[in-house]
Amino acid sequence: MSTKNVDVAIIGAGPAGLSFALSLAKSGLQILLVDQQSLDSIAKPQLDGRDIAMTHLSKTILSELSVWQRFPEEVVHPIKEAKVINGPLGNEKHSLLKTPALHFERQDDAQAPLGYLVANHQIRQALYDQVCEYDNIEMLTEQQVNYVKTFSNRGVIETSDYVVNASLVVSADSRFSTTRRMMGLSAKMKDFGKVMIVCNMKHTLSHENTAQECFQYGRTCAILPLGKGFSSIVITVPASEAKRLTDLPVEEFNRQAESMLDGRLGEMELITERHSYPLVGVISDRFIAKRFALIGDAAVGMHPVTAHGYNLGLRSADTLAEQIIKAQQGGKDIASSWVLHNYEVRHQLLSKPLYEATNAIVELYTNDKPLARIARKAALHIGNQFMPFKHAVTHRLTQIR
Secondary structure (H helix, E strand, O other): OEEEEEEEEEEOOOHHHHHHHHHHHHHOOOEEEEOOOOHHHHHOOOOOOOEEEEOHHHHHHHHHOOOHHHOOHHHOEEEOEEEEEEOOOOOOOOHHHOOOEEEEEOOOOOOOOOEEEEEHHHHHHHHHHHHOOOOOEEEEOOOOOOEEEEOOOOEEEEOOOEEEEEEEEEEOOOOOOHHHHHOOOOEEEEEEEEEEEEEEEEEOOOOOOEEEEEEOOOOEEEEEEOOOOEEEEEEEEEHHHHHHHHHOOHHHHHHHHHHHOOOOOOOEEEOOOOEEEEEEEEEEOOOEEOOEEEOHHHOEEOOHHHOOHHHHHHHHHHHHHHHHHHHHHOOOOOOOHHHHHHHHHHHHHHHHHHHHHHHHHHHHHOOOOHHHHHHHHHHHHHHHHOHHHHHHHHHHHHOOO
16 A cells, blocks of 8 residues: 655545645645545536535635636626525415515625525536646545544544545545544434425526525425526425425426426426435534544534535635644644644534524424414514614625625
8 A cells, every 4th residue: 555644634525625625725735635536526526406605705715715716707696685485485465375584685785795606516616626726735536535543643544545644634525424433523413304306497587686495384495596597496305205306207397396486487497407415414523633623514514594504614624724824834733732622613613503593493494383383484574673683694694704
């Protein structure tokens, strides 16, 4: 087996791992990315149906990494406002069918967007292309990690073909991280018992650049506005229902999508494959161990309802990189307990309240019991009237630095 000695070894070359490598790229540290995928899969990511809602802070971070500039203009879709709707999408002109809707929009600048939608594969492509600009970032692909252990002076990763020695090992593999388990870090998992179906659809009525989340009884439907005349449609249903929807003939699926959205996008036409993803939330009890750290979904895997998954992963990469660079510039150990502790405290303060609040929202708005229905209608009504709440949520959505 070959041996490699580096400063930082990153397990996982997905969006979080690539972002973290780029955050350290100008430090001069020797960085190694290890992934079980083939190089072709990483270098040429395929459409997976997921469109990521990014905050202004994420845009700022990616711009500083020279990644945002790589997005073609036509793949970045601004979100003008967001709307949360409770219950069936009835004709709002009729009082019996009227359902409260909670609106979020920019109060400081009516012309500025709340955030931006970019397809997941476009983000991965831009990150990979930028990583290729740096000689101090190396990538090992098609490598299954068999062993991870850390000592007082180094971390060791053993893969199919290599032994890697690193001052710091960072795991960014997935919310079901095997390396997190290898390091003895426990995690809490929340299986929501649902499956998310995502696809792109053309439609005859305008989406008005408005993201919409409708908590219907037994399912959740979301509209993520993309280009003119087409949107990303996200349908969350029990697993048994998900299989039925993904197996439907295209024409029948089109009609059912129109019905689920109460015709508010007009006639609809499926233009991509239907992709399915089980919904499981995960948060690690600790984000660090000796010379080891978790970032991205390996640290916190969010329910997508608040659209903060990649934003949170990017923040974890940015926060850890900031602590490492400070230590390096001060001539200190980049993987000291002090460096890692500072990272953990900062990211826990950011992520834990958001994770718990998101789960609470999902529990309330997917609960079909009568009291829950009353509670969420009341919550939407109060939220719409209580401006400090709306301003706080809007700030969380935009995250302007």
